[in-house]
Amino acid sequence: MIKNNFMKVYYEVFFYTMKKEEVYIVGAGTYGEVMYELAELLGYTIEGFYDENDQKKGKTVMNSKVLGRLSELEEHDIKGKKFVIAIGKNSTRNELMDKINKFGGETPTLIHPSAIISPSAEIGKGVYIHANAYIWTKVKIGNHCIISPKVIIAHHTSVGKACLISTMSAVGASVTIENEVFIGMGSTIMTGVSCIGGNTTIGAGSVVIKDVDDYSVYAGVPAKRLRSI
Numbered sequence: 001m002i003k004n005n006f007m008k009v010y011y012e013v014f015f016y017t018m019k020k021e022e023v024y025i026v027g028a029g030t031y032g033e034v035m036y037e038l039a040e041l042l043g044y045t046i047e048g049f050y051d052e053n054d055q056k057k058g059k060t061v062m063n064s065k066v067l068g069r070l071s072e073l074e075e076h077d078i079k080g081k082k083f084v085i086a087i088g089k090n091s092t093r094n095e096l097m098d099k100i101n102k103f104g105g106e107t108p109t110l111i112h113p114s115a116i117i118s119p120s121a122e123i124g125k126g127v128y129i130h131a132n133a134y135i136w137t138k139v140k141i142g143n144h145c146i147i148s149p150k151v152i153i154a155h156h157t158s159v160g161k162a163c164l165i166s167t168m169s170a171v172g173a174s175v176t177i178e179n180e181v182f183i184g185m186g187s188t189i190m191t192g193v194s195c196i197g198g199n200t201t202i203g204a205g206s207v208v209i210k211d212v213d214d215y216s217v218y219a220g221v222p223a224k225r226l227r228s229i
């Protein structure tokens, strides 16, 4: 975890000086285009995309070329370079970031300038926080999470590693969200819920009013368990 005070100072200095740092984007799909815009806004130079689909190789996405597959890169190709993993699937993004970090590559945290982050919040590495998100007092966000636009995370809530919280969702206070949880768009996790079990999916528009199990799909108002994963 990086203490947010430090992050804030670093980020402000970085943004206002518009220091050009190079970054590669993994995933040349629609989310790759989103991350291209965010990285560019934060002053990065996008050196190219990697994508496992060979048919994309050589194509131009936004203003950068698809260079090939990330899986073809050796440790020495990754070491010292920065990568943005534009992949929504939590387990895939998590594995790739762990691999890049193991090989000495970096996975920078990118925070849109319109997001509001409490000075007492702690934000991990390789986290993407999109426009107008609001991260309240003493929230903890684990490594490799995606927090989409207009998400609100209330005070003292803890989000585990590699979660994705979709657009316009609201998470109440003092909730523990375990690792690799997916929360569909426009969902509410009520204050009073203590735990969202790891690897669980919450369907779009759901209202979660009590604790939910791990490795399960829940949906509806109030949210009910649909099935196991």
Ligand SMILES: CC(C)(COP(=O)(O)OP(=O)(O)OC[C@H]1O[C@@H](n2cnc3c(N)ncnc32)[C@H](O)[C@@H]1OP(=O)(O)O)[C@@H](O)C(=O)NCCC(=O)NCCS
Pocket: 166, 167, 183, 184, 185, 201, 202, 203, 204, 205, 206, 217, 218, 219, 220, 221, 226
């Ligand atoms: C919950 C979800 C994962 C279920 O997908 P699924 O396993 O393919 O389920 P199905 O579409 O087969 O639906 C199963 C049942 O759940 C219901 N259901 C599905 N999603 C629901 C939702 N969000 N809210 C309420 N009920 C839902 C279906 O109506 C169906 O009910 P039935 O059995 O009575 O006909 C999916 O519908 C969903 O909401 N995904 C989130 C999408 C999202 O927010 N994406 C953001 C992208 S960043």
